Amino acid sequence: MRKTLLALAAGLLLAGSVSAASAADKLKVGFIYLGPIGDLGWTYQHDLARQALVKELGDKIETTYLENVPEGPDAERAIEQLVRAGNKLIFTTSFGYMDPTLKVAKKYPNVHFEHSTGYKRDKNMSTYSAKWYQGRYIQGLIAAKMSKSGVLGYIGSFPIPEVVSGINATILAAQTINPNIKVKIIWANTWFDPGKEADAAKALIDQGADVIMQHTDSPAAMQIASERGKLAFGQDSEMIKFGPKTQLTSILDTWAPYYIARVKAELDGTWKSEDTWGGLDSHMFAMAPYTNMPDDVKKMAEDAQAAITAGKLHPFKCPVIGQDGKPVECKGGDHLDDGQILGMNFYVKGIDDKLPGK
Amino acid sequence: MQLVLEKRAERSNTIALVSPLIAIGLTIVTMVILFAILGKNPLLALHAYFIAPLTDSYSLQEIAVKATPLVMIAIGLSLCYLANAWNIGAEGQFLIGAVAGSWIAVKTQGTDAGAWVLPVMFVLAAAAGALYALIPAICKVRFGASEILTSLMLVYVADLFLDYLVRGPWRDPNGFNFPTTAEFDPVATVPLLIEGGRLHLGSIIALLVVAAVAILLGRTIKGFEIRVVGAAPRAARFGGFNSNQLILLTFAVSGALAGLAGIIEVAGPVGHLQPGISPGYGFTAIIVAFLGRLNPLGILIAGLFLALTFIGGEQAQIAMKIPLDVTKVFQGILLFYVLACDSLILYCFKLVFPNRQVARGAN
Numbered sequence: 001m002r003k004t005l006l007a008l009a010a011g012l013l014l015a016g017s018v019s020a021a022s023a024a025d026k027l028k029v030g031f032i033y034l035g036p037i038g039d040l041g042w043t044y045q046h047d048l049a050r051q052a053l054v055k056e057l058g059d060k061i062e063t064t065y066l067e068n069v070p071e072g073p074d075a076e077r078a079i080e081q082l083v084r085a086g087n088k089l090i091f092t093t094s095f096g097y098m099d100p101t102l103k104v105a106k107k108y109p110n111v112h113f114e115h116s117t118g119y120k121r122d123k124n125m126s127t128y129s130a131k132w133y134q135g136r137y138i139q140g141l142i143a144a145k146m147s148k149s150g151v152l153g154y155i156g157s158f159p160i161p162e163v164v165s166g167i168n169a170t171i172l173a174a175q176t177i178n179p180n181i182k183v184k185i186i187w188a189n190t191w192f193d194p195g196k197e198a199d200a201a202k203a204l205i206d207q208g209a210d211v212i213m214q215h216t217d218s219p220a221a222m223q224i225a226s227e228r229g230k231l232a233f234g235q236d237s238e239m240i241k242f243g244p245k246t247q248l249t250s251i252l253d254t255w256a257p258y259y260i261a262r263v264k265a266e267l268d269g270t271w272k273s274e275d276t277w278g279g280l281d282s283h284m285f286a287m288a289p290y291t292n293m294p295d296d297v298k299k300m301a302e303d304a305q306a307a308i309t310a311g312k313l314h315p316f317k318c319p320v321i322g323q324d325g326k327p328v329e330c331k332g333g334d335h336l337d338d339g340q341i342l343g344m345n346f347y348v349k350g351i352d353d354k355l356p357g358k
Numbered sequence: 359m360q361l362v363l364e365k366r367a368e369r370s371n372t373i374a375l376v377s378p379l380i381a382i383g384l385t386i387v388t389m390v391i392l393f394a395i396l397g398k399n400p401l402l403a404l405h406a407y408f409i410a411p412l413t414d415s416y417s418l419q420e421i422a423v424k425a426t427p428l429v430m431i432a433i434g435l436s437l438c439y440l441a442n443a444w445n446i447g448a449e450g451q452f453l454i455g456a457v458a459g460s461w462i463a464v465k466t467q468g469t470d471a472g473a474w475v476l477p478v479m480f481v482l483a484a485a486a487g488a489l490y491a492l493i494p495a496i497c498k499v500r501f502g503a504s505e506i507l508t509s510l511m512l513v514y515v516a517d518l519f520l521d522y523l524v525r526g527p528w529r530d531p532n533g534f535n536f537p538t539t540a541e542f543d544p545v546a547t548v549p550l551l552i553e554g555g556r557l558h559l560g561s562i563i564a565l566l567v568v569a570a571v572a573i574l575l576g577r578t579i580k581g582f583e584i585r586v587v588g589a590a591p592r593a594a595r596f597g598g599f600n601s602n603q604l605i606l607l608t609f610a611v612s613g614a615l616a617g618l619a620g621i622i623e624v625a626g627p628v629g630h631l632q633p634g635i636s637p638g639y640g641f642t643a644i645i646v647a648f649l650g651r652l653n654p655l656g657i658l659i660a661g662l663f664l665a666l667t668f669i670g671g672e673q674a675q676i677a678m679k680i681p682l683d684v685t686k687v688f689q690g691i692l693l694f695y696v697l698a699c700d701s702l703i704l705y706c707f708k709l710v711f712p713n714r715q716v717a718r719g720a721n
Contacts, residue, residue, distance in 0.1 A: 036683075064675075064676050064679070065675075066676065066682075067681070067682050068682050070637050071632075071634060072628065072632070072634045072636075073627040073628045073635065074637060076556070077420050077423075077424075077669075077672070078672060080416075081673065081676060082676065084416060085673075095536065096536075099541070099629070099630075107554065119534060158535075158537060159525075159535050159537075160534055160535050160536050161534050161535060164535070189537075189633070342534075343534055356525050356526075
């Protein structure tokens with residue numbers, strides 16, 4: 001019996017070392033995920049892109065991911081674990097991984113890092129993000145057309161510029177349809193917590209909102225809106241199956257082309273530290289089909305999408321009026337420049353709320 | 359025939375010693391079955407969980423880093439629990455300690471403050487943790503309020519207070535509005551012990567705490583008092599021990615240790631104050647305290663073991679692509695078996711045949 005066990009163990013170890021040898025030739029690519037891969041939102045989309053990557057380049061690369069990595073003291077260890085496991089290109093897919101990624105990047109200059117949605121870079125650390133505010137603008141147009149109460153409900157995650165610029169773009173668009181549009185904002189203070197997100201959606205509906213929009217990652221708000229017979233926008237992923245009669249559209253994160261391009265660059269030895277901020281034109285995100293709306297609203301949305309893609313329409317076209325009633329300095333010619341949007345730390349006029357921490 | 363649990367005449371000391379081993383054995387058997395069902399090689403999986411993290415200095419350091427706050431908090435909690443005082447709010451005391459210590463770090467940021475900063479941060483954090491723990495203790499002693507509830511509820515107060523500070527007054531002005539303070543200055547950072555690693559001074563402090571409490575419990579009258587009040591309250595009263603005073607004392611000590619653990623975590627591995635600095639250390643420490651049988655050395659081992667499951671879980675995710683959920687299942691199963699096996703200390707299995715007489719009569 002003991003001999004059999006020993007033989008078995010030896011065989012297993014051998015098998016392990018053989019597969020390790022064949023894997024050694026492949027480029028190892030690692031991913032750090034904020035949520036579970038089944039969150040059906042943010043992390044789910046990153047993992048879909050990883051799967052697309054494997055499909056495209058699977059014979060040359062091997063991918064590994066760590067899911068549910070909190071943005072606290074554990075993040076640095078998780079990233080370093082991937083480095084130590086031999087990953088040469090590592091995607092850290094949430095804002096809160098910025099400082100931990102930078103720390104590990106400084107420690108391992110020969111490993112390349114790609115950090116999503118942050119602003120700190122290094123020789124071996126790129127950043128990438130998408131101009132989601134463009135999609136928010138389209139949603140704002142639709143919301144204003146579809147809302148009967150004239151009150152929109154907005155579930156925010158954290159009051160960081162990415163989220164604030166999304167709220168502002170939404171309202172600026174909605175005001176072009178209904179100058180008196182109101183928005184109620186609830187900060188969930190989390191990216192992913194279906195319970196909290198659902199509670200926020202309920203509270204917003206109780207306050208009179210009839211169109212729910214969210215900057216959090218789960219379909220919980222969509223489900224609540226669906227139960228209450230209201231309308232909602234999905235987030236990150238296609239959420240139509242959680243609200244077949246509810247979802248108007250959804251901003252879809254489509255990371256696959258970027259991931260494939262970056263991994264190819266790594267394979268070719270042409271990888272450089274870069275700052276990528278792509279919009280509708282560069283397919284960093286896409287809009288889900290426009291549903292549950294009349295044809296004229298749909299046409300308006302499609303026209304706006306085409307205009308933004310072609311660069312003819314800018315969501316932050318000057319003048320942008322701040323909450324204090326004064327126009328914001330216009331640094332980009334006829335619209336706010338990228339720096340102003342990336343660091344956006346103010347609400348526009350018409351938002352009857354105070355930005356947390358202001 | 360029936361299998362029943364029967365109370366032993368006295369607690370079995372043999373079982374008390376071997377029960378954790380039985381529990382670990384049963385856990386491993388269960389996990390092997392689970393891995394097999396998942397189609398993963400059980401031997402390699404167990405290797406990734408338990409052996410691989412122990413084979414290189416990096417992982418060993420990480421285990422120590424992860425275990426440090428757990429052990430420090432659990433040691434304090436064990437004093438409370440031994441004295442029959444139920445402090446469930448160590449998480450809150452941890453957060454308040456982190457906040458109080460960070461106050462100095464934030465206020466001295468960018469100034470030429472000297473080496474006094476870190477020691478003062480430690481003292482403030484411990485003091486704040488102790489005071490915060492005294493709130494439920496005083497409510498208990500003075501008004502008879504359940505310390506379980508009050509200490510637990512204060513966790514949320516501390517959490518929201520921290521949240522407010524990093525979103526408002528202490529927010530990093532260059533942090534793009536993200537709820538975090540700026541990175542602490544080097545003088546406000548816990549020194550590292552090994553170049554290039556993450557092992558820090560806090561782990562040494564945790565070891566000192568373990569030793570100090572071991573001496574307190576084993577060699578001093580106060581330690582004896584704590585154990586008597588918990589084990590035999592009536593006898594303690596006859597002995598003239600003041601149990602109210604002990605509740606205040608043990609709460610204060612455990613609060614101070616949790617607070618100290620909080621600032622060490624923030625000024626150490628994290629480097630700044632932000633929400634989410636604790637992935638539930640204060641609650642996990644309760645498990646560590648009981649897993650270690652409220653014994654300082656036991657707690658040290660239990661803390662390291664739990665840390666091992668975290669690090670091993672990550673390595674299993676990387677090496678074997680075993681989902682994180684399996685690690686959580688694994689930790690749950692382990693606790694279940696530990697508690698189940700512990701019941702054997704006071705109870706034993708017995709087969710009874712209630713129907714035998716009747717059956718014979720019928721024949």
